Amino acid sequence: MSIAAVAHRHVFGYKGDVNNSIAYLDEQTVIYPVGHNSVLYNTESKLQKFIPVTEKCEAITAMAVSVNKRYIAIAERGEKPLCALYDLHTLRRRKTLSTMETESKDFVCIAFSADAKYILTQTGAPDWMLYYWSWEKAKVMASVKTANLQADRNAALGRAGDAAASANIGSIATLASGLGGGRDGFGSVVYQVSFNPSDNTQLCVIGNGIFKLFRYQEGMLKLFSVQKLEPKNYLSHCWAADDRIIAGTEDGKIMIFEANGELRAELTHSYGPSATPRCISTLLAYSKGFICGGSHGSIAIYDRNEDAPGGPLVAGQQPGSKDMYRKVKELTMHDDNAKVTNMALSPSEDNLVATTETNQLFALMLAGTEVKGEESRFEMFSQPFHHGQITGCDTCIRKPLVVTCSTDRSVRVWNYLDSTSELVKYFPEEAFSVAIHPSGLYILVGFSDKLRLMNLLIDDIRTFREFTIRGCRECRFSNGGQYFAAVHGNTIQIYSTWNFENLGNLKGHNGKVRSLFWTQDDSRIVSAGMDGAIYDWALRDLTGSGGSGIKREGESILKSCNYTCAIATADGRSIFAVGSDKTLKVRKSRSSILMDTLKWLTPTSPLSNRNFSGRMMFVGTANGTIRSMKYPLTNEPGEFQEHQAHSAPITKLRVSFDDQYLFSTSEDGALYVFKISDKEGRGLKRDREIVYADEILVTKTDLEEKNSTMAELKTRVEELKMENEYQLRLKDMNFNEKIKEVTEKFMQEIEALKITTTVLRTDKEKEEVRHEEELGEERERHTRELSELETVHNAKLMAEYERYQELQGRTTELQAQWERQMREMQAAKEKALSELTAHFEARVREKQAEIDQLQSELHNQYLEFTETTKETEQDADTEILEIKHRYEKKLKEEREIGLRLKGENGIMRKKFNTLNSEIDAHKTEIGKMFNEEKKLHGVIKSLEKDIAGLKKEIQERDETIQDKEKRIYDLKKKNQELEKFKFVLDYKIKELKRQIEPREQDIQGMTHQIKEMDVELEHYHKANSNLELTIADLKLKLRAAEKEVAKEHARVKAFAATVKRFKVDLNECVQYIQEPKLLKTHIKNLYQKYCLVAEPNATTSSSSAAVQPSSSITDVQQEYARQREHLERTVASLRRKVTKDQNIHRADNVRIMGENVALIKEINQLRRDLKGTRAREKAAEIALKHTKLVEAESRSHTPNPGTEGVSSNSLRLPSVTSPSPSPPALPRLEQQALPA
Structure with a gap:
């Protein structure tokens, strides 16, 4: 007895409802959330590392990576909001931040400071508190309320209909793109918080109608007084390199603010040839400017204009944005209709990764492309993922393939060894179930109208055969591949894979069948359904007609439990099942008795016990975890190991044929691949080395088309080679001629230049002799002029000295006059000061008299208050005595009533026992009514749709009738006026006809x-x-x-x-x-x-x-x-x-x-x-x-x-x-x- 060890190997998926959900750690490593894990994906080696959440986590709501790429903070929803900080070098948890002062259940956004010493956490509804942490000390430095609490509570009370809805209200603001929130009537909603990169004490908070700046001072977060603007729904913001704040709004406006909150500029984010404004859901700053992402897959790059004028806007000035930033490039995504939710830029700014609301990751290489030049398109970052609930999953034997189907109307084939997506096929309707043939060449897909058998070609999934099975929710190939079973309502139909003959129908279930399982030798099928029944079918002879070789040998019915999954051991003697009663049941020796062994499993838990080795058991839970059970099971609750995986209930579990890999799918759209090993971590021992097949199916038409295309291309290549060789020869001849001409030309020019150089050298020598003569003459002339200037300047200097002596005398006189005036002004000042002192002393005496009078009045009022208080206390004592006597009397009466009720209680206990027996009898009826209720609910839904359609049609017809009646009334009125006018015109026409x-x-x-x-x-x-x-x-x-x-x-x-x-x-x-x-x-x-x-x-x-x-x-x-x-x-x-x-x-x-x-x-x-x-x-x-x-x-x-x-x-x-x-x-x- 042992527990199989499970290790995360790879995951296909992405959790898109996380704030700031993607970041680069270095040039090759990107981190993003999937389910209950944060994944570190290496783009070169294609390997993944995992950081799991804590045990009590309900969901990841936000992420943040420090600027130095050393730490990551992950916000988790739970009973109380929690923020876990991990060291990205060791992948170990460093600190856990949590507060008990909030009523919220989650942090909707978090942010690191530039030096990674402080962190901001913003709680969600109903209190919307912002906490400023020193995370190394796990200490709250300050906190402040950022949104309107009363508005949120009123909105929540107006919408509260059940406890589950109010419990999830905190997740409204988890998307930085602003989905829901204030637009749905929940008041003010905060979407993003951040630090100023150059100042850890300045913070910015944005949201629906919220743009606030805070300063951390004296242990408090103080609000800036910013410029008053029209309220907008701010969805995202970032800090530019020059400490400016760039904020994006829902109506496509890019607002540029100074660090003090003053609006600097405003521009519109328009996209495409039509210049349509697009909602701005995410902003990302980089060295030259910023990158803007919004709705309909719109991404644009804006660069800073170095020549833009500085300074904030003055009164009456319109924001001028064209001078500050200019759009240099528009980027195109494959998914044009999806909103861009998050973006991340590599440290060298060479690569850009963007995420969409359809849970897809796109990458673009910015290095080596001209910003203003060539067209750039995003490519898939790793693989295209599901963006809906995965409803079906299966694996084969001959190839390392896993096939899945989802509510996003796609069927995907994954290679779990290469960690790649082999095939993706979208259909016009949703696929309910899927199964893959053991050879890996065919799949079964159940749709609402038919069950289709399809071929897996090299680049397509093509339908080969259709079966009239509507709404097939479960289908499985046999282990040998010669048969397949499909569910048609409450009937199981078995077909031959090779001649498509219906070999038999398994009837017995009263409700929908939810699970099918073939034993190892394909001699038995175990089925489980919503009617609480588990049947063991023996398939002795399927070659006979009419299904005479099919026999139901075992059954177990428990109507109080809706089974979701049932499996069996290799010999089919033991059956394990899980259902809605949160228990794992086991049936041994083909008896009909089921015993409860584990009572802490959640409902609707898929269960996998691969029948090839029979040495392990795995169970999936409703909260997304996978439990590796100790096997074989005992009567007592056994041991297990729990592994964090998905963020939603698990829908399917499968184990590979060689027991090396475990696959799990969930309602969150993720496919997890786990490596299975023994308790010591070693891989399970294989009986023989498995060599996977690499053959593929190709139709003859496709092969002929490819061969003809190859032949045409080869011919074209040969023609191009000959043409290029001919062109090269021509160019060589032309270039040789040009070289010859240019050489001759340059040789002639060289000879001409030599002659010119000789002439110029002679002229230079002549000019040097002439300049030396002129220089001697100039020196003599300058000497004469210098002596003359000295004589003139000496005379001027004597005149200036005499003037200086005169001005010094005048300065002495002015100094004496100024001192005399200062003495006079000092005397006047002292006189005025004495007068003011006397005046204010008199006023002080008056005010002192008033103070004395007020103090006497205050003393009198205090005496009156004391007397009034005594009288009130006496009245209160009297009233208390009266109330005490009254309640003692009432207590005596209540004791008598209590004795009487004890007697009645005995009678009611007997009635209660009687009612319990009646309740047990009614439970069986309720089970039946429950099934009828489901059917009636379906009928009611269809009728409600018909009623809604008819009401809409009636309303449209009423509006049409009203318009027609109004038109008729106007026409009648106009007709009367025209009749009057006609009478006048008839008379005039008669007169004019006689003249004309x-x-x-x-x-x-x-x-x-x-x-x-x-x-x-x-x-x-x-x-x-x-x-x-x-x-x-x-x-x-x-x-x-x-x-x-x-x-x-x-x-x-x-x-x-x-x-x-x-x-x-x-x-x-x-x-x-x-x-x-x-x-x-x-x-x-x-x-x-x-x-x-x-x-x-x-x-x-x-x-x-x-x-x-x-x-x-x-x-x-x-x-x-x-x-x-x-x-x-x-x-x-x-x-x-x-x-x-x-x-x-x-x-x-x-x-x-x-x-x-x-x-x-x-x-x-x-x-x-x-x-x-x-x-x-x-x-x-x-x-x-x-x-x-x-x-x-x-x-x-x-x-x-x-x-x-x-x-x-x-x-x-x-x-x-x-x-x-x-x-x-x-x-x-x-x-x-x-x-x-």
């Missing part, structure tokens, strides 16, 4: 005339088009003739070149005139070259061959002259014809233009006449209205029943025909006339 009819006839005639002119103009256009076609045809003929002429020119040139070559060759033959044999040979060659090529069958002599070319040249010249003359005559006639047509066309255009001008003038005259007619009509209406009003007034004195209706109608008519801006028919008429 004759003019319309004239316009129609003119329109007809314009149409005829348009027809004529169109005819001319067609004629011009025909002429243009004729010209184009002639141009083509001209081009053809020019081509023929060019050919003839080329032929002539070729003939001339032939003659020239012949002359050269003939000249060479003449050289052998004294040697007949050589001359004969060259003459034959000459004949074959120039005579036989042109006429192979010719046998004429060389003299006749020379005559023929001359005659052909004459014929060519004559033909060329004849064609040229013909083409010139043709071109001349065409030019005359085109000129004539252009003149005719120009005359027609002038005539048509004149007619259009006349028509426009006539139209304008008609418009003026119409305008005059309207004015006369308006005047007539006004006169008519006035006349009718006068008649109505005259008739009102002599009323007549017969004329009353007429007068009323006449009075109504002006209102109907009241003038309006302009009738709508008139603009329509003008629009018709304008195009003409």
